Amino acid sequence: PIHNPSGDLIGCIHVASDISERVSFEEELSTLVQEVEARNSFVESVISNLQSGLIVVDTDFRIKMVNAHVVQLCKKTKEQFIGSNLADISPELYEDVVTGKTAAELLASFGSLHLIIGYTCVDLKDTFSSIVGYIINFKDLTEIIRIRQELRQKERLSAMGEVVARVAHEMRNPLFGMTAAAQILEMELSLDPKQQELMNSLLKESHRLNNLVEELLHTTRETRINKKRVNLISVIDISLQLVEAMLNEQKISLNKNYYGEVWLFADLEKLEQVLLNLIKNAMEATKAGGFITVAVESDDSYVSVIVTDNGEGILPENIDRIFDVFYTTKKNGTGMGLSICRNIVEAHGGSLNASNNPDGGARFILQLPLGESLT
Numbered sequence: 001p002i003h004n005p006s007g008d009l010i011g012c013i014h015v016a017s018d019i020s021e022r023v024s025f026e027e028e029l030s031t032l033v034q035e036v037e038a039r040n041s042f043v044e045s046v047i048s049n050l051q052s053g054l055i056v057v058d059t060d061f062r063i064k065m066v067n068a069h070v071v072q073l074c075k076k077t078k079e080q081f082i083g084s085n086l087a088d089i090s091p092e093l094y095e096d097v098v099t100g101k102t103a104a105e106l107l108a109s110f111g112s113l114h115l116i117i118g119y120t121c122v123d124l125k126d127t128f129s130s131i132v133g134y135i136i137n138f139k140d141l142t143e144i145i146r147i148r149q150e151l152r153q154k155e156r157l158s159a160m161g162e163v164v165a166r167v168a169h170e171m172r173n174p175l176f177g178m179t180a181a182a183q184i185l186e187m188e189l190s191l192d193p194k195q196q197e198l199m200n201s202l203l204k205e206s207h208r209l210n211n212l213v214e215e216l217l218h219t220t221r222e223t224r225i226n227k228k229r230v231n232l233i234s235v236i237d238i239s240l241q242l243v244e245a246m247l248n249e250q251k252i253s254l255n256k257n258y259y260g261e262v263w264l265f266a267d268l269e270k271l272e273q274v275l276l277n278l279i280k281n282a283m284e285a286t287k288a289g290g291f292i293t294v295a296v297e298s299d300d301s302y303v304s305v306i307v308t309d310n311g312e313g314i315l316p317e318n319i320d321r322i323f324d325v326f327y328t329t330k331k332n333g334t335g336m337g338l339s340i341c342r343n344i345v346e347a348h349g350g351s352l353n354a355s356n357n358p359d360g361g362a363r364f365i366l367q368l369p370l371g372e373s374l375t
Helices: 021-048 068-074 091-097 142-190 191-221 232-249 266-283 337-347
Strands: 009-011 055-060 063-066 103-110 113-125 132-139 228-231 252-256 263-266 289-299 302-309 351-356 364-367
Touching: 055 068, 055 191, 091 103, 091 113, 091 132, 091 364, 103 351, 113 142, 113 302, 142 337, 228 232, 228 266, 232 263, 232 266, 232 289, 232 302, 263 266, 263 364, 266 289, 266 302, 266 337, 266 364, 337 351, 337 364
Parallel strands: 252 289
Antiparallel strands: 055 063, 055 132, 103 113, 113 132, 228 263, 289 302, 302 364, 351 364
16 A cells, blocks of 8 residues: 555555466475385385395494384384394394395394394495485394204205114114123123223213214104193203202303293203203313303293304314214214204204304303193
């Protein structure tokens, strides 16, 4: 409006502009925003439904994002992950990727769960091609590797099983006769000290050979499990009591990292056999003044017994073979102990794996299901 000095309206000025381009621009912008939102929603949906773990970290390995698979695996909320270090989720995965590896398979822990995973790690770059973080994608290979190992084991056993069984049976009867004859001679003859020493050696070696024959036969038989409800903690304590004197004699310290009760259905005697084998192996690998740790971790589905030592560890080329029948790195070993142990554990629906500790020494992880079933 235009007014004169007296304040009377004497006219008006109208200014008009063409806003059709602005309207068109706003419509295009709205369309672009909708497309971006749709793409983001699509990407989020894909990431959320991935059947593998996805972790995004910055260059200091602080977590910026995880997908639903990782949340479910670690039983935490997404908010609990953000800002924490990758080492807090999986120390083994962190130790591997921090060295610069871009892909590998390894035994990794996620809380109380221990898995064999295959992972890839790629650089995350900004618009200037500067590295601002890393994208880690991993998949649980535990079942695949278990099946692969089982097939390989069955192939080996089928190839040699029949021959081994026949040889063992053929050895059994004459061996029994030799041992019995030696025992009769020992009772009926008056042996001088030198002769008694030779007799003791004969009986000792015959017993050792008999044990070897029994182990040979054991590897060719199907593992039979007689399950009942047992307290795993009690089984561990009993196993440790059996080697307590040997630990003291060898000046090896024992660290127990477990408490309470953990009930499951298992074959008590066979479970004790496995635990004793793992503990004795750890003792053989540990020098005087060293230590062995037995720890127990569990969640709603599985319980893990972790036996570690601070010995020299396992050579990388041996890790994939130590559970094979007749493969041994020990001077007087038969190569059947760990193979039998794995067969027993797998007959329980569990797994038995080995790896090296980052700080040195070996680690064996026995994982068993906590299902309320006798089957």
